[in-house]
Each structure stands twice: as C-alpha cells, then as structure tokens.
Amino acid sequence: MAAAAPVAVPRMKLGSQGLEVSAQGLGCMGMSAFYGPPKPEPDMVALLRHAVAAGITFLDTSDFYGPHTNELLLGKALQDGVRHKVQLATKFGITPDFPGVRARGVRGQPEEAGCGLHRPVLPAPHRHQGARRGHGWGAQEAGWRREDQVHRTVRSVCINDQESARRSSDHRHPAGVVSLVARCRTRYNPNLQELGIGIVAYSPLGRGFFSGGAKLVSELPDDDLRKNLPRFQPENMEKNALIFERVSDMAARKGYTTSQLALAWVHHQGTDVCPIPGTTKIANFNQNLGALSVKLTPEEMAELESYASMDHVQGDRCHSTFLNTWKDSETPPLSSWKGN
Numbered sequence: 001m002a003a004a005a006p007v008a009v010p011r012m013k014l015g016s017q018g019l020e021v022s023a024q025g026l027g028c029m030g031m032s033a034f035y036g037p038p039k040p041e042p043d044m045v046a047l048l049r050h051a052v053a054a055g056i057t058f059l060d061t062s063d064f065y066g067p068h069t070n071e072l073l074l075g076k077a078l079q080d081g082v083r084h085k086v087q088l089a090t091k092f093g094i095t096p097d098f099p100g101v102r103a104r105g106v107r108g109q110p111e112e113a114g115c116g117l118h119r120p121v122l123p124a125p126h127r128h129q130g131a132r133r134g135h136g137w138g139a140q141e142a143g144w145r146r147e148d149q150v151h152r153t154v155r156s157v158c159i160n161d162q163e164s165a166r167r168s169s170d171h172r173h174p175a176g177v178v179s180l181v182a183r184c185r186t187r188y189n190p191n192l193q194e195l196g197i198g199i200v201a202y203s204p205l206g207r208g209f210f211s212g213g214a215k216l217v218s219e220l221p222d223d224d225l226r227k228n229l230p231r232f233q234p235e236n237m238e239k240n241a242l243i244f245e246r247v248s249d250m251a252a253r254k255g256y257t258t259s260q261l262a263l264a265w266v267h268h269q270g271t272d273v274c275p276i277p278g279t280t281k282i283a284n285f286n287q288n289l290g291a292l293s294v295k296l297t298p299e300e301m302a303e304l305e306s307y308a309s310m311d312h313v314q315g316d317r318c319h320s321t322f323l324n325t326w327k328d329s330e331t332p333p334l335s336s337w338k339g340n
Helices: 041-054 069-077 147-153 162-170 190-194 209-219 234-254 258-267 282-293 298-307
Strands: 011-013 020-022 058-060 087-092 131-134 156-159 177-181 198-202 273-275
Touching: 020 087, 041 069, 041 282, 209 234, 209 258, 234 258, 234 298, 258 273, 258 282, 258 298
Parallel strands: 058 087, 087 131, 131 156, 156 177, 177 198, 198 273
Antiparallel strands: 011 020
C-alpha cells in the first residue's frame, strides 16, 4: 500500500445536527458501477484503507451502485476496526430502470431503504455515523416513522435536492445535509446555511473532466456512463475543452494541478461545504488531497468562475430522464403511513 499522503486533513461540522466529517470526502461509485467495469476488489479495499489512514473518513456510497455491490465493498474494506473511524453516507430511494432512471419513494422504515450496509459483512450495522440520502421523495416523507429508529440507525438525514432540504427544515427530522453537484459556476442557496444545512458537493471534478480534459472521452470504455452524457458529446466537448485549458493554465501558474484548483474552489465556498471527489487510484487520491493546501484570493476565485460561466459550459450534465426530484417521487402521503 502506498504511504499516506503528507497532508493534514482538517475536520468540519457538516450541518447543525452534530455530524463531524473530514473536510474532504471520497466518492466510491466509480469503484463498482457506471464508470466502466467494476475495479478489482483488492485494489479498491487498499484504496479505501489508504484514504482512512490519510485522514479522509467521509465515504459516500449508495444501494444503487451495483446495485448493492459498492456498499458490500465498503463493508469488506471497513472490517478489522476500520469501521469506527469513518462516517458513512449512503443513498436510497431510486431504482435502476434503464433507459433512464426513475425515482421511487419510501415509507419511512429503515428496512425499506434497501441499504446493503445492513448486511452482516459490515460490523456495527446499527451505528451508521454518516448521512442517509434519498433521491426522490417528498421532503415531509423523508423522516423516519419512529424517533428511536432515526437515532438508532442514522446520524443525519441528507437530501439530494436544495428545495427538498429547505422544505424539510420544519419537519420532525429535518435534513442536516444536502447533496449537490459541484461546479465552478454554482452559488449555493444561502438559505441552506441559514437553516444549518451542510452541503456535500458531489462530482466536484466534473465526472473526471477536470482531471483529463477533452481527451478523457476517448479513454473511456464503451460501458462508461459518461460516454452518453450530453456534456461529453463531441460537439459540446470541443467547446468545453476551452474551459479546461483556461483552468489548467491558471493551475500551472499557481503550481497546482487542474483537479486541485477545481477542488480548492469548492473548499473556498464555506466551512459547511464538503467535496467528495471520486477516484479508483491511490495516486489520484493523493493528488486530490493536495487541494486542501491551495489558497485562493477573491480575485482568483472570480477569475476561475469567469471561465465556467453559464454561457461557456455546453451540454446538460445529465439526461433529462435522470434529473428526478421530490416532485417525481412515488411516496404515499404521510397520513397513509401506519404508526403515525
């Protein structure tokens, strides 16, 4: 195993419900699903344990990744006492129904979440320290049915939608965290901060775009999800490549990589924003960790954001069928649940 990256990883409070995580997390989806074939399990276990040893303890997964195989991978990697050092975030409430992905709802019972982390391979299954996240249920229905189920099974509730998180603020189990796509042109809703809702910034490297630029597409296997995304199509990538070149030039002037500069922009959004870049290589992980040392002035932030303004980025980040929100859920009304 490679030596731990020589970067001190600070801790941060994510939201106002007491959840403390590493200031940068690790997205685990690409290890098992969507970005080509699943990666070799021994290599991914080594990467996950390297991340924890380096101080990155906030790990992001989902029952949808595989499905379930990514959660099971984490269960294997977190044995032998490693589990109690990490904060796990898993997601539920979405089913694979290709072409396109359709959302489904939940009734509030943890057992309906379909969470692979409940399987015996993961120690201490009732002490998840991370945030449960759901795609596609009404904000009110996001809370669990019974008070003791919440405290026994989850530490914090997270929603993949700014509006749903805002709506949940007056519910009995309000969202403590919201998961949002990260990009150098997003200004996060200040209402979330006012409500004490932390932000998990996913895809902070543009699904690998800020790591490889336009040449990334030609290197992807045929079964890689990104090959079919609008933003990665040739007519859009040709124009988006200019963004990469400008950000890359700025990074070179400062002595950093393009990935480090993109991640640094997210870190400078506030002390309640945690990016979760994904990778399947220890070398890339170490490089991403270096973003914690990058300092940006207000002028540099403005310059960076000017490169990725709305009129510069070409193509949607996802197909329209994938962009489900709480409005598309199949969750029954809260009044119909038993036990209320």
